[in-house]
Amino acid sequence: MITLNRAYNFNAGPSALPLPVLQLAQEELVNFKNTGMSVMELSHRSKEFEDVLTHAKETLTELLNIPDTHEILFLQGGASLQFSMIPMNFLAPDQVGAYVLTGSWSEKALKEAKKLGKTAVVASTKEENYRSIPALDDVKLPKEEIGYLHITSNNTIFGTQWADYPSIEGVDLIADMSSDILCRQIDVSKFSLIYAGAQKNLGPSGVTVVILKKELLKRIPEGLPTMLNYETHVKSNSLYNTPPTFGIYMLSLVLDWIKEQGGVKAIEAQNHKKAKLLYTSMERSNGFYTPHATEESRSIMNVTFTLPTDELTTAFLQQAKEKGFVGLAGHRSIGGCRASIYNAVPLEACEALAVFMDEFAQANV
Structure with a gap:
């Protein structure tokens, strides 16, 4: 049996495609x-x-x-x-x-x-x-x-x-x-x-x-x-x-x-679940992660956030890369980080990212 070595792909586009596809x-x-x-x-x-x-x-x-x-x-x-x-x-x-x-x-x-x-x-x-x-x-x-x-x-x-x-x-x-x-x-x-x-x-x-x-x-x-x-x-x-x-x-x-998967209704429910994992992780960090978007305008597709310093951002991205997370750097125009969690990004990838975010925040407060 061949074990697939799949990255946690959070690229903004081209982006993740469903593995069965x-x-x-x-x-x-x-x-x-x-x-x-x-x-x-x-x-x-x-x-x-x-x-x-x-x-x-x-x-x-x-x-x-x-x-x-x-x-x-x-x-x-x-x-x-x-x-x-x-x-x-x-x-x-x-x-x-x-x-x-x-x-x-x-x-x-x-x-x-x-x-x-x-x-x-x-x-x-x-x-x-x-x-x-x-x-x-x-x-x-x-x-x-x-x-x-x-x-x-x-x-x-x-x-x-x-x-x-x-x-x-x-x-x-x-x-x-x-x-x-x-x-x-x-x-x-x-x-x-x-x-x-x-x-x-x-x-x-x-x-x-x-x-x-x-x-x-x-x-x-x-x-x-x-x-x-x-x-x-x-x-x-x-x-x-x-x-x-x-x-x-x-x-x-x-x-x-x-x-x-159950059509758009089921996909929507899954997308809200994925987004909630990451936004909740930010809230738990007590200001370590700051969402770019105001709460009422937050996207369920692109989760953007900043860290307290550029040095911490660099360390976050480097450690994330070492753990298999891809595409988390924010756009050059605003910096920080971005997780693009399109339909094909599995829930497990967002769960893993939320755990990493919690651990990184706790280690660097």
């Missing part, structure tokens, strides 16, 4: 469904890959209860390309794109939109170094006609997450859910567009999921580059050009794994 992919790698070929060798026009694509769409629809008012696309270019595609497709010259700033990725989305049309920051917590999510009442729309309201549902760098989403009558809500899609139950019907890079909760890097309300397609202007027009990908079932076939296959396996 990796093992199944390994088993099927050179001969997928008795084709005599790997998924990576299949034509994207073949019946075998069409089945993979269809299965991924159907399973995602089931897990998120996506209504038939919405389309599902599998695109490339990451969330970063969506920053440009969204205003190109849905921000008319006489409209304003409304953005809520809650971290670096929302800033980047705004930066790209500014190049393409009028924008407005309608709420921000930048002045407090993004320690919280704005209150819903703080979202103040300008008097001009609004093209859409854009939010980032979870902020990997700062460890904050929307508990409730803004809902403004007549305004299309667009959300970057790259780092928390499928971590909890949501009402997809409240969103006109959801997009998510796969490399945190959906699969390997290279695939971007877009869940798009069909009504939006009527707003797309003429003259857009073909590949940057959402309608191109809707009409071609995400097959206008060669898609990232292996990434979509892996994504479909991750979706099957989530379903096997």
